[in-house]
Amino acid sequence: xxxxxxxxxxxxxxxxxxxxxxxxxxxxxxxxxxxxxxxxxxxxxxxxxxxxxxxxxxxxxxxxxxxxxxxxxxxxxxxxxxxxxxxxxxxxxxxxxxxxxxxxxxxxxxxxxxxxxxxxxxxxxxxxxxxxxxxxxxxxxxxxxxxxxxxxxxxxx
Numbered sequence: 001x002x003x004x005x006x007x008x009x010x011x012x013x014x015x016x017x018x019x020x021x022x023x024x025x026x027x028x029x030x031x032x033x034x035x036x037x038x039x040x041x042x043x044x045x046x047x048x049x050x051x052x053x054x055x056x057x058x059x060x061x062x063x064x065x066x067x068x069x070x071x072x073x074x075x076x077x078x079x080x081x082x083x084x085x086x087x088x089x090x091x092x093x094x095x096x097x098x099x100x101x102x103x104x105x106x107x108x109x110x111x112x113x114x115x116x117x118x119x120x121x122x123x124x125x126x127x128x129x130x131x132x133x134x135x136x137x138x139x140x141x142x143x144x145x146x147x148x149x150x151x152x153x154x155x156x157x
Contacts, residue, residue: 094127124143
């Protein structure tokens with residue numbers, strides 16, 4: 001009986017894996033993961049595009065802003081300067097502007113933008129997709145309201 005209980009999930013997993021892999025049959029590695037970074041492209045790359053989600057609701061209720069984003073036709077990498085423009089596929093980073101301030105910061109981590117300590121009220125974050133020389137390629141702005149929340153104490157180390 002115990003063997004049957006263990007065997008059934010294994011059979012289900014195997015069937016599902018086989019069904020999924022059938023869709024990949026006959027497709028090359030480049031079809032699945034894209035062109036190799038070491039080979040120059042034969043055709044111009046499609047334009048870089050930025051996709052930005054609204055802040056996650058759960059953390060926002062607690063006063064923390066988590067904004068997820070992704071780039072299409074560009075890899076987020078911490079590589080800068082004019083020589084980096086020659087790298088294929090294209091690489092870049094983001095610039096983040098909070099509430100139309102005259103200053104911004106650059107980020108090349110590829111991780112969500114996380115803001116803490118914002119006062120309650122309306123805010124705006126503009127994320128700019130930039131090439132290695134900091135030239136803008138695409139941008140998106142998200143507006144949100146930080147609800148009144150208990151201030152989290154900062155711990156000094």
